[in-house]
Every structure is written in structure tokens, then in C-alpha cells.
Amino acid sequence: MIRVKFCGISSVEDAILAEKLGADFIGVVSDTVSPRYVKNEFVKIVKRYVTKPVVTVKVKGELGKILEEGKEADFIQIHRVLTDEELQYLNSFRRNIILYVPASGKFETYFRKVVSSSNYMVLLDKDNENKVDLYVAKKWINEYSKVGIGGGIKPENVRDFLSLNPYWIDISSGIELYKGKKDPSKMSLIIKEVREWTSIR
Numbered sequence: 001m002i003r004v005k006f007c008g009i010s011s012v013e014d015a016i017l018a019e020k021l022g023a024d025f026i027g028v029v030s031d032t033v034s035p036r037y038v039k040n041e042f043v044k045i046v047k048r049y050v051t052k053p054v055v056t057v058k059v060k061g062e063l064g065k066i067l068e069e070g071k072e073a074d075f076i077q078i079h080r081v082l083t084d085e086e087l088q089y090l091n092s093f094r095r096n097i098i099l100y101v102p103a104s105g106k107f108e109t110y111f112r113k114v115v116s117s118s119n120y121m122v123l124l125d126k127d128n129e130n131k132v133d134l135y136v137a138k139k140w141i142n143e144y145s146k147v148g149i150g151g152g153i154k155p156e157n158v159r160d161f162l163s164l165n166p167y168w169i170d171i172s173s174g175i176e177l178y179k180g181k182k183d184p185s186k187m188s189l190i191i192k193e194v195r196e197w198t199s200i201r
């Protein structure tokens with residue numbers, strides 16, 4: 001079964017609906033760079049209403065601060081490319097971490113460093129310049145079992161991503177009515193596509 005993370009959730013109402021519809025992970029972006037920004041305290045509030053793991057997404061800042069601020073979340077997704085020193089530092093903590101890796105051949109060395117440093121979940125995603133390279137993504141998904149994929153997934157193209165057989169898929173903007181507000185019908189469509197895809201395989 002391919003798991004589903006709905007990300008960029010910014011209200012309790014959307015979190016409850018995401019879980020009800022069948023999301024496996026509830027993602028919130030607790031970084032001010034995002035138009036979907038929610039405060040760190042939001043994680044604690046959401047966890048009162050959902051049983052599925054809550055992922056807090058962080059981009060900027062020193063790793064020690066990120067880990068401290070994300071302590072209420074079940075997973076911390078660090079959404080930037082880390083330095084060697086940062087990867088080494090992160091290794092000394094026992095936390096559920098999701099590490100972002102741009103799905104582009106340029107990041108092959110970085111991908112290998114990430115998967116050899118610890119048992120992290122990995123999110124293959126677009127970067128500022130490039131869309132997800134599905135060919136590269138397929139290769140990496142086949143090599144390491146805990147690789148998920150995101151970056152422009154929507155109901156119309158989700159099958160292209162499911163065909164790579166990732167550990168999970170990550171969707172935010174493709175299921176929105178507007179930034180920070182989810183569209184129930186698009187969320188349902190994604191879940192329907194995933195279930196259909198899984199049932200015929």
C-alpha cells in the first residue's frame with residue numbers, strides 16, 4: 001500500500017477531514033517562509049483531533065532549534081539540502097526525520113549521503129529550478145525502501161507518481177482551493193486513485 005501525506009494543512013477542520021478520507025500522514029508547514037505557515041503550537045492542537053502521525057515541515061534555521069521546535073510532532077521534515085556537518089549532527093538524535101532531496105541527477109551524491117547516514121524517510125521533490133525528474137526518482141525509489149515523492153502531484157497526474165511505486169506520496173498545492181485551504185473533492189480523488197491503483201496490483 002502506498003501511503004499518502006497531505007501537507008500544508010492549516011486548520012483543524014482540514015486535518016480531521018484528511019484523516020477521515022484516508023491520509024496516512026498529516027503535514028503542517030511551521031516555517032514562516034510558507035504561505036501555509038502555522039505556529040509550532042498548532043501541532044499540539046491538531047494531535048488532539050487526529051490519530052495519524054503529524055509531520056511538521058521546517059526549512060530555515062539551526063538544526064538544534066528545528067528539533068526543539070518540532071518536538072510535539074511525530075515526524076520533522078527538514079525541507080532543505082543539508083551540509084555534511086548538519087547530516088552528521090542530525091545523526092546523533094533519535095527522532096523521526098524526513099529529509100528532502102531534490103529529485104534531480106545533480107543531487108545523486110547527496111541522495112547517497114542521506115540514505116547511508118541513517119534510517120531516514122526521504123522525500124524526493126522539486127527544487128526551485130527543476131521539476132521532479134521521474135526517471136531519477138524511479139531509480140532511487142528502487143534502491144531505498146523509505147523514499148516518498150512529491151512536487152506538483154494532483155489528481156490528474158497522480159498515477160504517473162504511483163507508477164514509481166514509492167513508499168509514500170506527498171501532496172499539498174494540488175489539493176487546494178487556495179493556499180492553506182484544502183479542497184475536499186481533490187483530497188477524495190487522490191485517495192480514490194491510490195486505492196484503485198493499489199487494488200489492481
Ligand SMILES: O=C(O)c1ccccc1NCC(=O)[C@H](O)[C@H](O)COP(=O)(O)O
Pocket residue numbers: 007008027029033034035036057059079125150151152153170171172173174
Ligand atoms: O507548502 C509550502 O508552502 C512549503 C514551503 C516551503 C517548504 C515546503 C513547503 N511544503 C512542502 C509540502 O507541501 C510537501 O512536503 C511537498 O513539497 C509537496 O508539495 P506540493 O508540490 O505543493 O504538492
